[in-house]
Amino acid sequence: MQEGDYTFQLMVTDSSRQQSSAVVTVTVQPESNRPPVAVAGPDKELVFPVESTTLDGSRSTDDQGIVLYHWEHIRGPGAVQMESPDDAVATAHGLQVGTHRFRLTVTDRQGLSSTTTLTVAVKKENNSPPRARAGGRHVLVLPNNCITLDGSRSTDDQGVVSYLWVRGGQSPAAGDVFDGSDHSAALQLTNLVEGVYTFRLQVVDGQGASDTDTATVEVQPDPRRTGLVELILQVVVGQLTEQRKDTLVRQLAALLNVLDSDVKVQRIQAHSDLSTVIVFYVQSGPPFKVLKAADVVRNLHRQLSKEKADFLLFKVLRIDTAGCLLKCSGHGHCDPITKRCVCSQLWMENLIRRYIRDGESNCEWSIFYVTALALTVLGLIGGSPWLCFYCCKRRKRTKIRKKTKYTILDNMDDQERMELRPKYGIKHRSTEHNSSLMVSESEFDSDQDTIFSRERMERGNPKVSLNGSLRNGAPFSSCSKDR
Incomplete structure (x- = not known):
């Protein structure tokens, strides 16, 4: 149909040859096509080095539909390579530091077109090093020997990519890192012992910049350490059930025979394949007070010597204080295995106290003074006969001499x-x-x-x-x- 007005008549006839008609008019107007609208924004800002970026023109519109897209690099340093430049979404490669302009052209079915530009700014990287935060100082009191050091508060402008925890050279060697957590943000530690631990945290960002910080863990001794008693029984640790443990605790309380006292089990662990060690303390009260381990051990030894060998549920292999509490008179140290003093050079045990008095191991005697005393005693013993002989001879001469x-x-x-x-x-x-x-x-x-x-x-x-x-x-x- 061409541009103009068209009139159409409709006539209908029934079976009796009766007829009726109607007229309709169709107006054909000239074509009214609007050009497309190209959309490529928003502008981009990238940090060098950058491999590529996408150019998206899919949001361009047209009343009759876009049939052609075309991207081209019109300004910017260096040679930029375009991938899929005739698609709605193209990719630009090899961008250098500077400002780049890309032009998008879209065309509809009637050949009408529209253009727009997209700006991509590539800036030189301005990376700030990360900031490590290891968690500062922590205090741990035994028997609690586990702690977690949190380094997740470490920061970086581009994000931390790796963590590493390193133990200080002067820290105790005892203590375990749980499940390889020394390469994660949170360090989990178990089985710590008394002492001061230092851990250095190193964090690294995506550009290789790093920073370090130190966390300190002070493990303080158990306040009940002077009352801890170590009991070694001939039983596999897996066979010591909760019910048997309760029975054993009641038997120990009966042996101690201390009014208003409770036996508190602190730790149960395997001593060997066939023996188990139980660490406990005796608390009396109120007012609550932990009895000295040496007194408890001495009392248990005395009571077990009076009772039958099978008084307790299991055979007793050893009873001793859990820790070595001897001060060794300040001239030695206490062996944690034998629970006896190892004296320093030129010092020795006071044998009178060790074997006659209270039986406590010590380092009270100086070898220099003991040697001097021994030589003096030997000199007196060896010189007594000569002294007696000299006195007798002199007395005889005095009697013989007269006027x-x-x-x-x-x-x-x-x-x-x-x-x-x-x-x-x-x-x-x-x-x-x-x-x-x-x-x-x-x-x-x-x-x-x-x-x-x-x-x-x-x-x-x-x-x-x-x-x-x-x-x-x-x-x-x-x-x-x-x-």
């Missing part, structure tokens, strides 16, 4: 007696009046031979006087040694 008395020998005349008489008395006798012929009773024995020798000489030579001079006054020199 000096002189006796004139026989067969002497008056002249000789006058010559032998002391001029100045006994105490101040002169050398010329002192002769071996005049002796004291105390010197008689020692000088007897000399007297007899001189006497024989005088009898053989009458000219010689007893005092060593000639009778006529001539001098005489004796060759013998004078006393």
Whole structure:
């Protein structure tokens, strides 16, 4: 039909040949086509390096439908490669730092078209390093030995991609990392022991930038450690049921026989394939107070020695304090296995206290002083006989020594007696009046031979006087040694 008005008549006839008609008019107007609308927005902002980006023109419209799309790079640095440029959605590759403009052209069935532009800005990366947050300081009190360190509060502008927890070199080696959590945001630790742990958290972002932070875990000792008792029984740990445990607790309470006291089991674990260790403490009250482990152990030993061997539900292999509580007098350390003191150099146990008094292991004696004391005692023991011998000999000499008395020998005349008489008395006798012929009773024995020798000489030579001079006054020199 062409442009204009068209009139059509309809006539109908029935079986009696009766007829009726109607007229309808059709107006054909000239074509009214509107051009399409191209839509490619919104603009994009990318961070270099970037491999590709999509250009979407699927939201373009037309009253009769779009039959053709076309994308082209009209401005920007470098050579940009276009993938599927004649589709509603195209892809641009090889974008460089700078501002890129892309033009989209859409065409409808009547050949009408429309264009639009899309801006893609590629900026140089401005990456900030991540910020690690390990969780700070934590305090843990035994017997609670598990903790979780949360590093999920670490931040980064592009997101953290990896976590790593590293234990400090001065931290205790004991303690387990649960389920490989040292490579996750939250570190889970179990079986920690008394001491100070340090863990360093390292976080890394997508560009390789990293940061570290340190968390500290202080594990404090059990406040009941002085009351913990270790009981080792001959039973497989799997055979110690809850009912048997309750029976065993009642038996221990009966053995201790302490009024208003309760036996509290703190830990049950395998000691070997055929033995089980039970750690417990005894609490009395009110007011509540934990009894000392040493007193409980001593009481149990004493009571078990009185009862039958099978008084308890299982055979007892060992009863001791759970920890080594000895202070070792500050000169050693306590062995946690033998529960005895290992003394430092130059120190030793006080044997009197260890085996006679309270029986507690210690390091009270200095080896230097013990050695000095031992040498002194040995010296006294070895020198006593010599001292007694010396005293006895000195006493004998004192008894023998008497007052000096002189006796004139026989067969002497008056002249000789006058010559032998002391001029100045006994105490101040002169050398010329002192002769071996005049002796004291105390010197008689020692000088007897000399007297007899001189006497024989005088009898053989009458000219010689007893005092060593000639009778006529001539001098005489004796060759013998004078006393």
